[in-house]
Amino acid sequence: MQKYLINPNQKIATINKDIYGHFSEHLGRCIYDGIFVGKDSKIPNVNGMRCDVVAALKEMGLPVLRWPGGCFADEYHWKDGIGDLKDRKKMINTHWGGVVEDNSFGTHEYFELCRQLGCDTYVNGNVGSGTVQEMNEWVEYMTFDGVSPMSKLRAENGDKEPFDLKYFGVGNESWGCGGNMDPEYYGCLFKRYNTYCRDYVAGKHVLRIACGPNVDDYHWTKEVMDKVKHHADGISLHYYTVPTGHWHHKGSATDFDRKLYDSTIYKAYRMEELVTNHLAMMDSVKPHSRVKLIVDEWGTWYDVEPGTNPGFLYQQNTMRDAIVAGLTLNIFNKHADRIMMANIAQTVNVLQAVLLTEGDKMVKTPTYYVFKMYKEHQQNTLIGSYITTNSLHSENDNGDFPQLTESASIDENGVIYSTITNNSATKAEKIKCQIADTKVTSIEAEILTGECHAHNTFDNGDAVQTVEFTDFRQLKDGFTATIPACSVVKFIINP
Helix, strand or coil: CEEEEEEEEEEEEECCHHHHEEECCCCCCCCECCCECCCCCCCCEECCEEHHHHHHHHHHCCCEEEECCCHHHHHCCHHHHCCCHHHCCCEECCCCCCCEECCCCCHHHHHHHHHHHCCEEEEEECCCCCCHHHHHHHHHHHHCCCCCHHHHHHHHCCCCCCCCCCEEEECCCCCCCCCCCCHHHHHHHHHHHHHCCCCCECCECCEEEECCCECCCHHHHHHHHHHHCCCCCEEEEEEEECCCCCCCCCCCCCCCCHHHHHHHHHHHHHHHHHHHHHHHHHHHHCCCCCCEEEEEEEEECCCCCCCCCHHHCCCCCEHHHHHHHHHHHHHHHHCCCCEEEEEEECCECCCCCCEEEECCEEEECHHHHHHHHHHHHCCCEEEEEEECCCEEEECCCCEEEECEEEEEEECCCCCEEEEEEECCCCCCEEEEEEECCCCCCEEEEEEEECCCCCECCCCCCCCCCCEECCCEEEECCEEEEEECCCEEEEEEEEC
């Protein structure tokens, strides 16, 4: 039996709700068909936004949405996406599928979507192919409340009042699709572009995000951090879980053996190493810096579903992905003192999506239910917790990963929320939880579990979903429980 200790006296940091953020790029059917169908669609919508998708995302607790990319951001020219639809420029989406982008979803549509979702906004600017003037005018267009050409243009396009912009990314993947730059060059370029991303509203600071490293490029982190440490509020990290480790053959989302399952979880757990090491590198440049870490692209990446456009990155989503989501969010929670935001890729129909759509049908994936289970952590206080665990071995990687991961938080009423993943595909585990200086009055619990290949389809949308969990016994100061294999469990502990 493993020991699980929770100490509500050890209050570490507020878990920023934006750690539970999402990412929607102009890629495949994420925006078009997935979120936006247009006002004239037969699919029920409000101002073009699918009613079923918006309702599901609100229920899940989506706190912030990143847009318009991704690689697309660095070929996106925002003025092409404003004004009358009939007059908007058409372009080829060269990064994703070579399809025509008609710009019918632009700045006003994005902020309308966020209004319907009730979420914060994160817009990514174009450094790769855009100008300083273009970025400067976009920020002015979105946020200025005075008399200017850009605020006048915004009003002419239907929004007299400025938009509420919380985060602004100055470039994306500038080491790759965003310009193939060296870190020293990008760091200087960030300062130049950022100078003209002004705060136009008194007392309202737009949080500026610098392009950080790809996976374990610690040199990039060091050099960019050295340049932007007095100018940026956050620096991003991108890491995708690719089970095979080979980008040209990433493996199937649904057809995998035990070795590939273990390799997926092993590689997902690497997020702990990457977060820890990049934070250490940031500290080596500027200890106690106000610059936070932003993990604004993460998730599983497999080969596309057979018969779909390779550039659309459409993949199914199984209990394997649910485990990846649960353990990753536990890692982010544990680093809540340093991580300001994270954004899983991507919201609908792309990569590790929480929702899939097909015509007027919509299905919630196992990953969706993990985010919904964890939503009470948002803005709670991270508290001290520790669990003993067996190590599991990934033969393909010749490396180990923990069978159990956990995190715990407490709300303003003293209610404790504990989320646990059992990362083993086959082995259940017994735990005994003790909570310091706490007399437990009641416990509620729910679970998401199933065979690791289990997933939801348009014909069977409820194959995987959360249910009440009862295989525990309440104690005076905690509980004992048996955590099933391949499961995510949430305990709500009332003092």
